[in-house]
Amino acid sequence: MQEKSSQHETHLRDWKRSPFVIPDIHLKFELDEKETLVTSRMQVKAAPDRKPEEVLTLIGEEIELISLSINDKQLDKSAFSEKDGELTIAPPSSEFTLEIKTKVCPEKNLKLSGLYKSGNILCTQNEAEGFRRITYFIDRPDIMSRYNVEISADKAKYPYLLSNGNLIESGNLEGGRHYTKWQDPFPKPCYLFALVAGDFGLIEDHYITHSGRKIDLKIYCDRGNESKCLHAMSSLKRAMKWDEEVFGLEYDLDLFMIVAVLSFNFGAMENKGLNIFNANAILVDEKTATDENFMRVERVVAHEYFHNWTGNRVTLRDWFQLTLKEGLTVFRDQDFTQDMHNKGVQRIEDVQYVRRYQFPEDSGPTSHPIKPTSYIKIDNFYTTTIYYKGAEVIRMIKTLLGDALFRKGMDTYFELYDGKAVTTEDFLHAMELAYGQSLKQFSRWYARSGTPVVKAQVTFEDGAAILEVEQKSCEEKGLEPLCFPLAVGFIDKEGKPLSVICESASRVSDKTAVLKVSKAKEKFVFKNIPVGAHASVNRHFSAPIILERELRKEERLFLMQHDIDSFNRWDAAYELYAGCLLEMVEDLKKNKPLIVDKHLLEGIQKALDDHQLDPAFLALMLSLPGEGEIGERQRVIDIEEIHAAREFLKREIGEVFYTRFKEKWQELTESGSSGTDTKAIGQRKLKNICLAYMVATQREEAFEIAHRQFKEAKNMTDQLSALDLLTNYANPFREEALAAFYREWKKEPLVITKWFAVQAGSQIASLQEKVGELLKDPVYDEKVPNNVRALLGTFLQNQYHFHDASGKGYQLISREIIRLDQINPHVAASIALGFKKYARVDDKRQALMRGSLEAILKAPNLSPNVFEIASKCLSNK
Template sequence: MLNVSDNKNNNQYIKLEDYKPFDYEIPNIFLDFIIEDKRVIVKTELEFIKKNININSLILDGIDIFVEKIYLDESLLEENNYSIQKNRLLIKPILKETFTLKIVGTIKPKENFSLLGMYESNGIITTQCEAEGFRRISYHSDRPDILSKYKVRIEANKEDFPVLLSNGNLVKANDLKHRRHEVIWEDPYPKPSYLFALVAGKLNCIKDNFNTKSNKKVEINIYVEKGDEKYVKHSINSLKKSMKWDEEKYNLEYDLSLFNIVAIRHFNMGAMENKSLNIFNSKLILANKETTTDEELERIEGVIAHEYFHNWTGNRITCRDWFQLSLKEGLTVFRDQEFTSDLHNRSIKRLEDAKFLRKAQFREDSGPTSHPVRPEKYLEIDNFYTTTIYEKGAEIIRMLKTLVKEENFNNGFSNFISTYDGKAATIDQFVNKILENNKEINNEKFKTWYKQNGTPLVKFKRKWDKEKQILKIQVSQINSNKKNLYNDLPLIIPINIAIFLNSYEKIKKTLILKEKEEEFTLENINSKFDSPIISYFRNFSAPIKWETDTTFAEKLLILEFETDYFTIYDTIKGIYKKIICKRIYEEPDINIENKLITTLRSIIRNNKSINLSLLSEILSIPTFSEIESEIKKVDPLKVYKTIDDLNYLFGTKLKVELLNKLKEIDKNITKLWPEGKDERKLIETIWRLLLHSKYEGIKNKVISYIDSNSMTLSKAALNVFTRINCPERELISNIFFNKWKHNPVVLDNWFFFKASIEINNNQKNIEALFKNEYFDVKSPNTLKSILNAYVTRNSLFHSRDGSGYKYVADKILEYDKSNPIVISRFLKIFSTFRQYENPYKRNIIKVLDYIKKNKLSPNTREIIDAILN
């Protein structure tokens, strides 16, 4: 691998093809942290074993570290034996094959506002080392394929920093003179530097325990800031469920007797899987039904599982280099999806995962920041923590499971764990283990999924011989993104289909497409229809788009006969998209609209056994962000108006049925999660439709829930008033704000709501949020709440004069200085500008050029260059 620091300073890309092992092993590291008022002294001892006997120098990475002394073994190095430049430390000559390097340095966490490395916030010292944060703490090669055993000593003032945590086991704790104390932590398992963690500060601990399958007692500790103790029960239960599930599903038992979690508000990531010391953004730990929605409770459960599952897929086995990031992230997303599916409703979970992928990852794949799941190059690795790496990576693994079947997949997974435990592995090695005994699937051909970017398109055409009862399905695949040479190669694509023979009988099969064009012949198809009706990619069996020759009438029959939740959802969203596009292009099809309304009325009235979350999806008109990337020549203001008009139409036409359903489900909406969650999801959809229909009788009922002891219902009341301009909107805003203004995690919902609503002097209203006394300038959550709501929910962001774009551009420049990770990811909202009509497209280009002319962080520079490329 090329030296990261050197390349970054020259704006050169790191390339996968240039990977080579590090010249040294570092089997053991001792870190001694002496925390003082304005600085932290860091004494690092690294044991080196030379692997490349032809090398006589050593290069280590470091940022903002003041070096006081360097020792090679016991000898103090003179300054002519080392140099520090361009964020790297060069030592030469080094003639020994084994040696210890001791570096005495100083860092200043209070002056570190990057939320990377070691930083202090609210009096708490925290670390975030993934991907390249450790180099802000100590000089190190800071790459994932160097695995070391860590021993850590921490010393600090006991009153200011009563809690001192690091990875592994606590082996010593002593009081020292002058009101100071020390602890020593030792991690028995080798790990890369990005998994190092340290937390020091005033934190309260909630304790619990878990007995593993071998009857080992694991102590569970969750550390939170004072006052947050009452919000951790859900997280503890989620962790214990995760530990039990991994034992039962994959025979993976936790390997230490201690598991610590720390909840920090000023934390850029959702959570970080540091070995035995997970650090979480507070939003993903603190929860109960009064402060947390049903969706958030399930997400917290899933994220806690995700970070715990990393103990094996990420920690015990890590990735060889950052190009293999999806090895740990895609695989662990797949595992947490399976966990949630087993605990809750598998069909609904699959629908939700597919919905998120198509909304977020398909958008990413269709724009200029599109990249393969295993990229070929990068400038800033932080920019590759994307839905492509995570969610699309998980989908590729799900396809593997579909292709080899569950038992074979589980055997391959177990073989991967046993073979690479304690090592840094690659995506190729994982795929090879899963397909090791499979004769049907070509390993190298399947790996093309990791090399392509863009979303493939599959086309279907039926050929039906009714007399001979032979159905032929002609299938072709294409990737319209031509920037990647791998995109011309055919993919192996599993296609779950159902062939409907009549209203109650269907044939389910999995077709495996291997070439660019294939024809599948199915015999003895005794269909009662003029042509067999087929549903494709049931259960979303591959992350692709597709086109079929299915007629509108057949789609309505699929809605009536299909049992696969995803297919039902996909079918009706396709109909909604057609209706929206017809209206946008001023060619409304009233016949299609009326037939859909008739079908929906029948479903609400007659299908009493339908899952209520599924019914909610069926009744939900797509939002702007869901439809934006599906339309060519986007006029955003017209899209928003069309969606509002359809909500009015469907709410008006279905009012009687919606009110009856509201009465029917009302008795279950107060049940404790996870019970009642389907009813609560549906109630928000019904409220929205009825409010858009201008039915005044629903307003007081919705308002009555804003002060509910269920955050799901309180937030639903906020959400449904977002686009309803009436005096009651300000009333519910004030009620919610006054109730929750002292709870920053919950108050982010209010910031999101306020940034979503459209009022006169809109940018003045948004600016007032940034100046609100409860806006926390260091909180990534609050910053994202305001910015994301404004650009995805507020049509005035798309003002024809470009003022909304210019306002956001100024915020990007302002906050890029303090939080480039959040801003570089947020900047991607402009990535679809080529699909926009003028003046929107012209206005976006103008603000992008404006942003580019300013001094930017490397993260943001890489993204804007990609967008404008």
């Protein structure tokens, strides 16, 4: 049976309860990579409100139906119908046993959805709609069943046979085969079902819960990679401890397993008790993985573990509620990471991600609310909006309620809805019970797309500061005002934080007032604030808004030096950089000579002189906005001018502070900490940004220093940072370094993706041709999503080269999208998002991009995934 070719749109308004439920299911898998037989035996019951005329409809996709029986009586073809993937059966009674036998071919399943082959293992990925590629089922998240699973396979080829829950039986069979039986006592939707079969390396540990229960922990990986799982194991144990201490949530099974898989569409999957991970989110050591990789493993392991309660025990009624589990769980993994490391630095990095990726999504052709109302393919809604804006919405609730009431709300949520499939309204209801106030106005965040623009202005009158807040975007669009928290503080002329007294504040702590903004225009009065004090607005990024304030450069410089809030201190520096870059862009368009603003240089000087700054924080303070971030501030993006201005600014900063950067680099090279603790990671961040500014001068000495670091590096962070810098410019060491890295790491799939990425992100000439050559490299495998994301995904982020005026970047990517769509539509659609700036480029580029998008839309057998993205990009004018 083939996948539907029509581009059908699913609407939230059409959701109805299923007329049937499946409380129990027994699955039997006779595994083979070429041909796997699946027997599904289901207990089917009519829902209490089922209408007599409603039939049982099951969904299947690219599977072969072998037989069908009800109450052990095989049905002939006249008793059911099968069309376009829908199997329709007239039920004989309100309760019956349905057995379905199907056949699937794992090795031919290149979409990596359902049951497929990855390397020498067989595994499943069922979120969002993969289970229908295994057997016919009511494939929707509110159908929650208890699963009993029996797996058999060749013992030599697949010595480990894993599934959800607890292992209850295993043994040998004739013909060199063996079997295992698994039982999961907790009802779950089919998207959380998992199966893995293969020959693995294994590390084991255990965790003792607060109640004294022993949980066995197992991580499976390719043999020889066991030592690379140690960080993931320690991260898992920290996450389990944190969830007990912060949320009172204890793991509920006796066994928790993780399997690392090389070919995987996502970062990881939270299947109950058996998490399946992309290998790049598990396997790390200092030799082969960067500090960023280590941090990602810790966060992703925690994220998937936290899903055990926020996603598994309490799950989704329908896919429109996706942010209910993903936004909430991202919020939880962010708080976990902040508690494990430097809280201020982590919050800044989280905000950077939102601004860099989610804000552009909010203003582009695929803009959608965190609770969308329709979709063509739900796969396309695993977005930064659902995850990261969703997390910011949860954080606003916590800020409004305060820590104690938010925890009470979470406790209420689990008490009310454990074991149920629920909605965002249910979550808000639990929070309202704790808050004692209505969140109806706040709920508008769930239904509204776009990033709110808020104007803030401070004036002084009669010994008080008056903060005027205007929800500008709501006023302009005629929308009802949103409700959100706004954290505000003041600093006097000498740089000292002031106590704040505001009668209308929800609360005050750490010399910061939390205001509840709920009107289109609103005023807040702060008593005893002297004239000339500096206001610090939206501390901690208390609301995901674009904040408009008319601040002079001197004021930003002051906040950059004195604000007690880490986020706003960094943000002042960021805005200073961004403002100067935009001024340079305008100067270039007017053919005026470029100069570096004195305030910017003064800010950098003072930051370098402040020996109290944490190295990781100083590295952030020294980091320029990316070209894409500057482009987001323009209606029509000036591709060439932004690139030229940023390269000029990097070079000039490097020249002015070359000696300071060299001294700091030398100091951190000689005395910096080793290992992957927070301190060592921060020191390497600072060391490598100093080196980046040095190399930006293109001095011969700087290239020599970078080359020396590349050769002598004792960890991947330093080696890759140096390679990245050498790759970015024409220099005597560039080709030698790339060749050396390739020779050393070409047999390490996760490391070689870094080699692809540094080249795809380079600023050298004719990069489009180079990327085309890399697509033909023997180590590049387009069937492995990690390779595609590293090479093509990085190239898409390279604004200057992807949007080259020749159109070669567009042509290259459109060709690859059409090819990839026949292999893996999910990955192809993610690459198609590269065209989302269609409406923001100049007319010439629009014409070139339009030609590429039209070519994609005319491709034969185009998937719904790619159609949805490409058509939205093209229609966004």
